[in-house]
Amino acid sequence: MIRKTLNASQLQQEVNRRIHRLQEVVDDGVKIRVPRPQLQEPDKTGCNWTMKNFGNAAGFERDIAGVLEAMRAEYNLGGEAKDKTNPFDNFPDNG
Template sequence: MTRKTRNASQLQEEVSRRIHRIHEIVEDGVKIRVPRPQKQPPDTTGCNWTMKHFGNAVGYERFVDDVLTAVRAEYHLSDTDDVKDVRSLFGE
C-alpha cells in the first residue's frame, strides 16, 4: 500500500480524531493529549515517523497503540515543516 504524505499538524489531528472516536474513550469522557509526530529514519515497515508520550492515556494504551499502528501504515510525515516562518510576514 502506498502511503499518503501529511504534515505534522495533519498527522496529529488524524491520530487525535481517531482516538477520540473510540467508544470506550468517548463513554469515559477522557481527553487524551496527542503529541506531535517525530521524524525518524524509515523503520522495518517503511514508516518515517512516530509519536511518544501520549498524555492522560493510562488504561487506554491498547487503543492508542492500535490507532497509531493504523495511521503509521497509511501516512508518511512530509519533509517540510508546517510551521510558517514569521520573518516572511515582514518581508525578511
C-alpha cells in the same frame, strides 16, 4: 500499499480525531493529549514517524497503539523539511 503524506499538524489532528472517536474513550469522556509526530529514519515497514508520550492516556495504551499502527501503515510524515539556510542572508551587512 503506498502511504499518503501528511505534515506534522495534519498527522497529529488525524490521530487525535481517531483516538477521540474510539468508543472506550467516548464512554469515559477522557481527553487524551496527542503529541506531535517525530520524524525518524524509515523503519522496516517504511514508516518515517513515531509518536510518544501521550497525555492522560492511562488505561488506553492498547487503544492508542491500535490507532498508531493503522495510521503508520497509511501515512508518512512530510511537508515540513527544515530549511538549513540562514533566513537573514539577504539583509545587508551592517559592519
